[in-house]
Every structure is written in structure tokens, then in C-alpha cells.
Amino acid sequence: MVWRHIGESVLFSLGIGIVVVYLLQSQGLAEPFESWTTIITFGLSAVGALLVSGLAFGIYRSYPIRNRIDTLRDAMLMLEKGNPVPQLPYMGKDEIGRLSEQLSRISYKWEEQVASLQRLSSNNTELAAKARMSAVVEERQRLARELHDAVSQQLFAISMTATAVGRTLDQDFEKAKRQVKLIEEMASVAQSEMRALLLHLRPVHLEGKKLSQAIPELVEEMRAKVSMDILLDMDEDLQLNKGIENHLFRMVQEAISNTLRHAKATRMDIALQMRGEAVRLAIKDNGVGFDVMAKKQTSYGLVSMEERVNELGGSLNVASAPGKGTRIEIRVPIMAKERGWEDGGAATDTSTVS
Structure with a gap:
């Protein structure tokens, strides 16, 4: 849209220049050109002046458009990142203005939906009270499974390895050292599992x-x-x-x-x-x-x-x-x-x- 406005301004300047030259020539208000060299020099100078003036006017005219587009882009980036969009200023009745109004409506609906979700999350007191006992039962069952599948198996493996160390200590000391190292690693894993499980015994609120x-x-x-x-x-x-x-x-x-x-x-x-x-x-x-x-x-x-x-x-x-x-x-x-x-x-x- 910015380049379109600049192009329109340049074409408009050229058109005005051609019309002015034509009127001056047709009304006898301008002296006739003496040679083709003069005509070409004047034409190139006039076209250059008109192009520069049209380009400058187009850039000046497009500056507010660029600002409005940047404002819309910043608002859309904020919305994309999950941040509320501040109230957008009035941007006129053209295409950009209509886009601004639509973005404001989308932002308002998004804020309403997020607020509704958060309000719903905070209004679940009664459901939380009814579900708490069920949650405790489910949590106990889950912890029991975790203790059996993780910690109990680790402890069983430690016990078996410790028994093996007693049998191999006198026969193969290096193997016994490796077995003791394995016991240390398994005990560390079991300890981490137990701490994680104990963390879940904290209150759920x-x-x-x-x-x-x-x-x-x-x-x-x-x-x-x-x-x-x-x-x-x-x-x-x-x-x-x-x-x-x-x-x-x-x-x-x-x-x-x-x-x-x-x-x-x-x-x-x-x-x-x-x-x-x-x-x-x-x-x-x-x-x-x-x-x-x-x-x-x-x-x-x-x-x-x-x-x-x-x-x-x-x-x-x-x-x-x-x-x-x-x-x-x-x-x-x-x-x-x-x-x-x-x-x-x-x-x-x-x-x-x-």
C-alpha cells in the first residue's frame, strides 16, 4: 500500500506537469522551442523535477500509512505472544482503519475468553472439595504403583547384588568392587525416585x-x-x-x-x-x-x-x-x-x- 501511494503520487505529478505544459503551449503563454536540443533538455529537466517532487510528496503522504501499519503489526505480534493488546487509536475509514477495527474486536474477544477461562479455573471450589477425596485415593494408588515399579524393584536389585558381593568378595575382588559400585548407583536412583514420590505427598493446593x-x-x-x-x-x-x-x-x-x-x-x-x-x-x-x-x-x-x-x-x-x-x-x-x-x-x- 505504501509503494502504491508513492507510485500514484509520482504519476499524478507527471500528469499535472504534462497538462500544465500543454496549456501553456496551446494558449501561447510559453515561447516556442528553438531546437530539438532545447526540447529534450527541457523535457528531461521537467520530468526529473516532477519525479523528485512526486516521490517526495508520495513519501510524505505514505508516512502516516507506514505508522499505522507498524502499529497494527506490533499489536498482532503482542496477540501472537499471548499478551493483551492495548486500545488501538482511531485509524480512519480506509482499509487500514477497517483492519484496525477488526483487530480490536478480535483482541476484545480473546481477552474475554482468557478471562472466562481464568474465572472458571478460580470458581471450581465446590468441585475441588468433592474431588479431593477421589484425588487422594487415586494418588495413593498411583504412589503404590510407583513404589512397586520403581523403588521396590531397585531395592530388590540392591539386595540381590549385595548378596552376590558376599559370595564373590573372596574369589574375585575386582568383580566385587564393580558390584559395590552398582549398588551405589542403584541406591542413588532409588533415593531420587523416593524423593520425587515424597514431593507428591505434599498438599495438592x-x-x-x-x-x-x-x-x-x-x-x-x-x-x-x-x-x-x-x-x-x-x-x-x-x-x-x-x-x-x-x-x-x-x-x-x-x-x-x-x-x-x-x-x-x-x-x-x-x-x-x-x-x-x-x-x-x-x-x-x-x-x-x-x-x-x-x-x-x-x-x-x-x-x-x-x-x-x-x-x-x-x-x-x-x-x-x-x-x-x-x-x-x-x-x-x-x-x-x-x-x-x-x-x-x-x-x-x-x-x-x-
Whole structure:
């Protein structure tokens, strides 16, 4: 559209110039040209002047158009990233103006839908109370399966290997040393599994605490129990409703559990901050990593996180590769009308990571 306006301005200037020259010649107001050289020189000079003036006028005329297009592009990028779009200024009644009005309507509907999702998440108090007992039963069954499938098998393997060490110690000392090393590795794995399972024995809700209290307490507890360095960067003045706080707490809990069980990491960074009109949760570790495409559909933890993020109208991005660690970034838009809204209860929370 910008180049079209510039082209139209240049053509308009040329047309006006031709008309003026014709009128001057036809009315005898201009002296006749003495030679073809004069005609060519005058024609080229006039065309050049008209082109320059038309181009300058076209650029001047297109400047407001370019500004309006940039404003629309910035608004669409904000909407694409999951951030609320501020009120767009009036842009006239042309094509750009109509696009601006349509984008404003789309933005308004998007904000309404996100607000509705978040309000629905925070209004599930009664359902949460009814589902809590069922969740406890399901959690006990899941933990029993995990204990049998993971920890019990590891302990059985440790017991068998320890028995073998007693038989081979006098006969083959080097083999016995390898068996003791294997026992140490299996005990470490069993310990990590047990810590991850114990993490899920924590309450499935915040128990009346604010998110700014619950997450630092969780991180301090993990620092005291595991040898992994856990760094927390969290805004202290987060103003979120209960449903969003509960989901964010559970996603942090799930991420720590997955890292303890599978990542073999020595460091984990957790950042929870407001970024404009959205809250950003970023979790990074230096563990073994995994193939995202192969793991995403089979990992109950990632599926659970994605369901929580979708319920809040946010976005989830997982970046990992074998040997490269893992980074999870979550963005949840916060509508202005939802800030500090505390009338709703905590959302129903029955899922866990495995």
C-alpha cells in the first residue's frame, strides 16, 4: 500500500506537469522551442523535477500509512505472544482503519475468553472439595504403583547384588568392587525416585498461602534434601487470583519432580516474574535432556503441564535435546480486570507427574 501511494503520487505529478505544459503551449503563454536540443533538455529537466517532487510528496503522504501499519503489526505480534493488546487509536475509514477495527474486536474477544477461562479455573471450589477425596485415593494408588515399579524393584536389585558381593568378595575382588559400585548407583536412583514420590505427598493446593510464600518454601525444602543447586528468581509482589496461583505452584512442583527423577541434573533455575500483561514461568536444568517430539506424547508430566496452561489460556514452550539439558517456558496472560481478583477458590487439582 505504501509503494502504491508513492507510485500514484509520482504519476499524478507527471500528469499535472504534462497538462500544465500543454496549456501553456496551446494558449501561447510559453515561447516556442528553438531546437530539438532545447526540447529534450527541457523535457528531461521537467520530468526529473516532477519525479523528485512526486516521490517526495508520495513519501510524505505514505508516512502516516507506514505508522499505522507498524502499529497494527506490533499489536498482532503482542496477540501472537499471548499478551493483551492495548486500545488501538482511531485509524480512519480506509482499509487500514477497517483492519484496525477488526483487530480490536478480535483482541476484545480473546481477552474475554482468557478471562472466562481464568474465572472458571478460580470458581471450581465446590468441585475441588468433592474431588479431593477421589484425588487422594487415586494418588495413593498411583504412589503404590510407583513404589512397586520403581523403588521396590531397585531395592530388590540392591539386595540381590549385595548378596552376590558376599559370595564373590573372596574369589574375585575386582568383580566385587564393580558390584559395590552398582549398588551405589542403584541406591542413588532409588533415593531420587523416593524423593520425587515424597514431593507428591505434599498438599495438592496452597493451603491458604500466597504463591510468593509457597514456592520459596518448596525450594528451600528441596535444597535441604537434594544435592542439586536450585536457584529461584521470583517477583515478590505478584498479584494473581487463586486459580492461577494454584496451577503455577503445581507446575513448579511437577517440574522439580521430573528433574529429580529423570534429568540427572546438578543445577536447576526457576524464574517466576511479571512481564507486561503476562506472568512468565521459566524452568531450566543442565541434565541429560531428551527428544521433545518423542517424549511429549508419552510424558504425563508434560501433558499435565500443557493441560494446565491451556486451562489458563497461556502458552507452553519446551526446548530440550539429548545431552543439552531442558528449558520450559510458560506464559499466562493476566487480564487487567482479573488482577487481584480473589473471590474464587482454588482450581480442581488432581493430576500428578509420573
